[in-house]
Amino acid sequence: MGDKADVWQGTLALMVLRTLETMGPQHGYGLARRIEQTSGDHLALNYGTLYPALLKLEQEGYIRSQWGTSENNRRAKFYELTKAGQRYLRKAAREWELTTEILARFLHPAEEA
Amino acid sequence: MRVVNTLRPAQDEDIGDELESHLAMDIERGVRNGLSPEEARRQALIRLGGMEQVRNAYRERRGLPWPESLLRDLHYSFRSLARHRSVTAIAILSISLGIGSNTTIFSLASRFVLRPAPVGDPSTLLSLHTLHDGDQCCNEFPWPVYSDVRQQAGVFSGVAAYYDLIPASISGGTEPERVWGQSVTPNFFRVAELPMVLGSGFSDGDDKTPVVVLSERLWRRRFNSDKGIIGGSINLSGHPYTVTGIAPAAFHSIDQILNAEFWVPLGMTPQFAVSLPPHDARDYHWLSVIARVAPGVTRKQVAAELDTIAQRLAAAYPATDKGNRFLFDQAGSLPPRDRGTALLFLAALSIVVLLLLAIAGFNVANLLFAQALNRQREMAIRLAVGATRARLRRLLIIESLMLGLAGGLAGVLLSLWSTDALSSLQLPAPVPLNMRVSVDGRTLLYSFLISLISGFLLGLAPAWAASRPRVANALKGDVAFTGGGRRISVRNLLVVAQVAMALILLSITGLFLRSLESASQIDLGFQSRGLLLLSVDPRLNGYSPAKTGAFLEQLRERAAALPGVDAAVLTDVALLSGGNRSEGFTVAGHSGEKDPTVLADLYMVTPGYFNALQTPLVAGRDFSHDSAGGPRVAVVNKAFADRLFAGANPIGQRIDDNGLIYQIIGVVGNAKSRTVGEDTRAILYRSLDQSIANDPSMMGYTLVVHTPGDPATLAQPVMRQVHALDSSMAIYNVETMKQHVRAAYILPRVAAMLFGVFGGIGLILATVGLYGVMSFTVSRRTREIGIRMAMGARRSTVLQLVLRRGMALTFVALALGWPAAWMLAKIASAFLYGISPHDALTFTAVPVILFCVALVAAWLPARRAAAVNPTEALRTD
Numbered sequence: 003m004g005d006k007a008d009v010w011q012g013t014l015a016l017m018v019l020r021t022l023e024t025m026g027p028q029h030g031y032g033l034a035r036r037i038e039q040t041s042g043d044h045l046a047l048n049y050g051t052l053y054p055a056l057l058k059l060e061q062e063g064y065i066r067s068q069w070g071t072s073e074n075n076r077r078a079k080f081y082e083l084t085k086a087g088q089r090y091l092r093k094a095a096r097e098w099e100l101t102t103e104i105l106a107r108f109l110h111p112a113e114e115a
Numbered sequence: 116m117r118v119v120n121t122l123r124p125a126q127d128e129d130i131g132d133e134l135e136s137h138l139a140m141d142i143e144r145g146v147r148n149g150l151s152p153e154e155a156r157r158q159a160l161i162r163l164g165g166m167e168q169v170r171n172a173y174r175e176r177r178g179l180p181w182p183e184s185l186l187r188d189l190h191y192s193f194r195s196l197a198r199h200r201s202v203t204a205i206a207i208l209s210i211s212l213g214i215g216s217n218t219t220i221f222s223l224a225s226r227f228v229l230r231p232a233p234v235g236d237p238s239t240l241l242s243l244h245t246l247h248d249g250d251q252c253c254n255e256f257p258w259p260v261y262s263d264v265r266q267q268a269g270v271f272s273g274v275a276a277y278y279d280l281i282p283a284s285i286s287g288g289t290e291p292e293r294v295w296g297q298s299v300t301p302n303f304f305r306v307a308e309l310p311m312v313l314g315s316g317f318s319d320g321d322d323k324t325p326v327v328v329l330s331e332r333l334w335r336r337r338f339n340s341d342k343g344i345i346g347g348s349i350n351l352s353g354h355p356y357t358v359t360g361i362a363p364a365a366f367h368s369i370d371q372i373l374n375a376e377f378w379v380p381l382g383m384t385p386q387f388a389v390s391l392p393p394h395d396a397r398d399y400h401w402l403s404v405i406a407r408v409a410p411g412v413t414r415k416q417v418a419a420e421l422d423t424i425a426q427r428l429a430a431a432y433p434a435t436d437k438g439n440r441f442l443f444d445q446a447g448s449l450p451p452r453d454r455g456t457a458l459l460f461l462a463a464l465s466i467v468v469l470l471l472l473a474i475a476g477f478n479v480a481n482l483l484f485a486q487a488l489n490r491q492r493e494m495a496i497r498l499a500v501g502a503t504r505a506r507l508r509r510l511l512i513i514e515s516l517m518l519g520l521a522g523g524l525a526g527v528l529l530s531l532w533s534t535d536a537l538s539s540l541q542l543p544a545p546v547p548l549n550m551r552v553s554v555d556g557r558t559l560l561y562s563f564l565i566s567l568i569s570g571f572l573l574g575l576a577p578a579w580a581a582s583r584p585r586v587a588n589a590l591k592g593d594v595a596f597t598g599g600g601r602r603i604s605v606r607n608l609l610v611v612a613q614v615a616m617a618l619i620l621l622s623i624t625g626l627f628l629r630s631l632e633s634a635s636q637i638d639l640g641f642q643s644r645g646l647l648l649l650s651v652d653p654r655l656n657g658y659s660p661a662k663t664g665a666f667l668e669q670l671r672e673r674a675a676a677l678p679g680v681d682a683a684v685l686t687d688v689a690l691l692s693g694g695n696r697s698e699g700f701t702v703a704g705h706s707g708e709k710d711p712t713v714l715a716d717l718y719m720v721t722p723g724y725f726n727a728l729q730t731p732l733v734a735g736r737d738f739s740h741d742s743a744g745g746p747r748v749a750v751v752n753k754a755f756a757d758r759l760f761a762g763a764n765p766i767g768q769r770i771d772d773n774g775l776i777y778q779i780i781g782v783v784g785n786a787k788s789r790t791v792g793e794d795t796r797a798i799l800y801r802s803l804d805q806s807i808a809n810d811p812s813m814m815g816y817t818l819v820v821h822t823p824g825d826p827a828t829l830a831q832p833v834m835r836q837v838h839a840l841d842s843s844m845a846i847y848n849v850e851t852m853k854q855h856v857r858a859a860y861i862l863p864r865v866a867a868m869l870f871g872v873f874g875g876i877g878l879i880l881a882t883v884g885l886y887g888v889m890s891f892t893v894s895r896r897t898r899e900i901g902i903r904m905a906m907g908a909r910r911s912t913v914l915q916l917v918l919r920r921g922m923a924l925t926f927v928a929l930a931l932g933w934p935a936a937w938m939l940a941k942i943a944s945a946f947l948y949g950i951s952p953h954d955a956l957t958f959t960a961v962p963v964i965l966f967c968v969a970l971v972a973a974w975l976p977a978r979r980a981a982a983v984n985p986t987e988a989l990r991t992d
Contacts, residue, residue: 029137030137048162049137050165050169050172054172054176057173061177061503062503072140074143076140077136078133
């Protein structure tokens with residue numbers, strides 16, 4: 003586990019929203035697994051932090067939840083992206099891309115030359 | 116501590132179910148991957164980080180149930196306010212000045228306009244008035260008219276009348292004292308539904324019985340609240356009266372202005388007042404009337420029935436009742452004659468204090484706004500660790516609400532003091548007035564509400580500003596919100612509004628100060644230096660008219676013989692006592708409806724009076740000791756002569772006062788008769804010797820003593836002379852003429868004082884506001900200024916840069932405020948003495964003064980900006 007990165011503060015929300023956008027409604031466990039898989043198993047996600055994060059997003063109106071039945075016929079709470087969530091995701095994604103782009107220029111100045 | 120744990124159990128269940136479902140899925144996967152169920156469960160729990168921990172984190176995130184979180188917010192707000200101590204102190208001080216002023220003025224409105232009379236069910240008790248077509252509102256009732264209304268009006272369950280002021284001397288126990296009371300019809304206390312503190316009111320047969328109801332104050336003051344007094348006898352003006360009851364403490368009189376201390380039956384009035392009109396005269400208006408509306412009757416029905424009665428009376432008694440109407444309002448309202456003026460004055464004051472509160476509010480808003488910008492970093496951290504923006508906004512609103520309430524509390528304390536100061540002012544009236552103003556429940560409620568509203572409004576802007584920092588930038592210590600290039604910021608708007616309001620406030624203040632100045636230059640028409648006044652009313656001690664005359668003459672001679680006294684004269688009421696008896700005069704033999712009439716104030720004087728007051732004799736002669744039985748003579752003032760004789764020589768002319776014929780023997784200069792601000796009134800002086808027997812004064816008599824030295828030192832010697840003549844004689848109104856005149860200036864003085872205080876506070880607050888904004892701008896622009904200077908800008912350029920900004924704001928504010936002040940000044944015109952509401956000096960001086968103050972407020976920060984060291988400035992930020 004030592005070579006796995008921790009989730010940076012503030013990025014988990016972005017990952018959750020993006021995952022919901024691509025996969026559609028999803029329950030907590032599914033989201034957690036999906037995030038780990040998408041990161042190529044580079045991330046060590048503490049599943050416990052996911053649920054407060056989901057609640058925060060729900061409180062802010064970016065996602066909504068509903069109880070439903072999972073693929074294995076298990077009762078689970080499903081999360082879904084809202085309109086406001088989509089807008090926020092686009093905005094946050096742009097800001098994040100800008101940040102990484104700037105950082106990239108610093109870290110790889112040779113490419114510019 | 117969980118205050119309310121049971122409020123939202125459903126959500127706790129919810130997260131439990133969700134975590135169970137999560138675990139189940141994770142275990143399922145582990146088992147699929149070949150682990151034993153126990154091992155799969157163990158690993159799943161590790162990955163989850165422990166059920167209880169997650170539950171706790173979740174609960175933390177969800178937030179507390181509201182009472183608990185509110186407590187937490189309150190606690191946090193309190194800590195935050197305590198941390199920014201100086202900002203908090205300035206804010207609370209500003210708000211308290213604003214709210215204190217509003218509370219003070221509202222307590223006046225509450226006392227004089229909103230407070231119902233302290234009678235049973237005040238909403239159904241009416242005061243009735245009569246109004247003759249073409250006359251000013253309103254008049255009292257003649258006895259027969261009262262009697263007719265009482266018998267004919269079915270809309271009332273009871274109608275009562277009273278004579279509003281009679282003087283009496285009360286003796287026994289301590290020193291004799293003059294007190295004022297009212298005489299009332301026996302049903303008065305029943306109609307008013309006044310519950311007696313002790314004993315009872317009058318019964319129907321009491322109209323000519325010597326019984327008395329005492330005020331609670333008189334009972335306490337003179338009889339030590341002795342419960343045994345009911346049924347006992349007291350001495351009123353030499354007559355024994357049986358005490359039947361003690362009126363409630365809150366009750367002074369129906370009109371809530373006069374301060375009556377005893378009540379006797381109306382039929383006993385002649386023992387206290389002479390020359391009462393006969394009961395059958397339909398044209399002497401002397402009774403005040405109250406009426407209790409019968410249950411279920413509307414005001415409309417009352418108006419209709421009174422109109423019908425008025426028409427019926429007009430038809431039956433055309434000579435006296437034609438053109439008479441009845442008016443009514445709720446008992447205890449301001450007297451209709453003065454209501455307009457009083458309301459206007461209160462309105463002007465209300466506008467001023469609301470402006471003051473607005474200025475104070477803008478000041479605090481600016482302060483909080485600046486603070487909010489500085490707290491963006493704090494807010495950003497809170498957002499980053501998971502606070503919601505709504506929560507932040509709530510926190511800031513709670514903070515400002517606490518500021519508002521703290522300011523309100525301090526303001527109420529302030530107004531306790533100010534209403535006390537207002538109550539202690541002595542009004543120049545010869546009759547007892549109850550002008551006590553205090554902070555009552557209604558006022559407290561009002562203060563609480565405006566504190567809440569101010570607090571809420573104050574919090575809006577900072578809450579909005581502080582709760583939307585861009586987290587990433589703010590965390591780095593960069594203030595993203597300032598939006599550097601914006602020219603019209605909220606702060607600038609606030610300061611413009613503030614300065615504009617200060618201009619309005621100061622203009623009104625200036626007008627009142629100018630008015631006081633101009634009032635102090637009014638020619639009173641007499642000289643107040645070296646005069647001592649002292650009043651007695653021997654009639655109240657049971658003196659016959661002849662004995663009264665002899666007593667007064669002896670007193671005058673004794674006073675004149677005192678060392679240092681060069682003149683002693685008598686009059687009934689001193690000039691400038693607020694009100695006086697007046698009557699209509701015609702030229703004798705021309706007393707028809709169409710002939711010219713002069714309404715003149717009547718004074719009694721003795722020979723030498725004009726000399727003592729240095730009122731110039733313009734023509735004719737002063738009184739000599741004209742014999743009491745001889746032809747009546749009078750001295751009139753110039754205004755009287757001009758109005759009735761229009762240039763003809765008045766000396767020797769005979770004039771008619773409802774059948775009493777006077778011969779004019781002299782003309783004197785005009786003098787202010789009732790108030791300092793009045794237009795010149797006609798005055799007729801008559802001989803005291805000739806009037807004392809058949810038309811004595813209701814107000815007693817005033818000895819006027821003149822000395823070249825300090826008149827105050829004469830007070831004790833003259834009082835000793837009174838008591839040497841009669842040790843039981845009550846003495847009142849002992850004062851020098853200077854003090855008396857000073858009291859007469861109370862209205863311009865109080866107005867100037869109130870507006871001066873409010874204007875001063877407003878100016879200080881606005882100056883602080885402007886200074887604050889300029890300082891803030893400079894501190895924000897330190898780096899920019901540093902760069903400019905590094906690039907070669909000179910200090911003078913920087914100084915100009917900052918000054919220009921401050922001055923631009925000031926100019927905009929003055930351009931907006933000046934026309935508003937110009938328009939509002941009209942409201943004040945009714946209260947100004949001798950200056951126009953658009954007084955040129957005020958309207959030029961005030962903007963100039965305000966501009967200079969603004970210049971200083973902007974110059975100080977500008978100088979600081981110019982002193983910026985470029986290298987330092989560039990390094991620090």
